[in-house]
Amino acid sequence: LPPRNAPAAARRIGSDHPVFGYFGNLNPWKGVAVLLEAARQLIAEGLEFELRVHGGAPFQSESFIDEITRLFEETAPTVQQRGPYRREDVADLVAAVDCTIVPSIWWENAPLVIQEAQALGRPVLASNIGGMAEMIEDGANGLTVAPNDPRALASAMRRLAQDGALARRLSAHAREPENIDTTARRYLDLIEAIEPSRIEAA
DSSP: OOOOOOOOOOOTTSSOEEEEEEEEEOGGGGGGHHHHHHHHHHHHTTTOOEEEEEEOTTOOOOOHHHHHHHHHHTTTTTEEEEEEOGGGGHHHHTTTSEEEEEOSSSOSSSSHHHHHHHHHTTTTTEESHHHHHHHHBBTEEEEEEEEEEEEHHHHHHHHHHHHHHHHHHHHHHHOOOHHHHHOOOHHHHHHHHHHHHHHHOO
């Protein structure tokens, strides 16, 4: 995971032109079309914002590619299709946005993209199912919405864009993930706690 930035997270939080970011493969289960439709609704309302979509769409169906191509065309230049990225560039890309959006419509396990955003002090807007709901507490370190609901997602994006105090509070309470040393120590403590009981039972 990238190193934690200074606590004052995003540079444009609460400004007139917030920047949202998406990171990951583009496929139907990741909710990309839902996100683009939400952006289209906000553009129609006249909301000033920017959405940077980072990631490629390998091995996807022609119908899905046609759908997101149309949505990208309808939402440009507010929405920017930035394509695949390198692992070593993640920290800089995440640091350049005010909020990471994880709009998956299926039950993610433990999305690394959420940990990357939180490690850099960025709030996360995510679907309220699976590992996403476990990692993001609505109103604490981010916002959660029902999956596959463009209107709900647009509403949450609007709320973050227009409420600078909320956005800054969510940034300040981003939860830094445990590093590998801390995680290893926790496992060792659990193992050490179990071993004496096994010896006594024997």
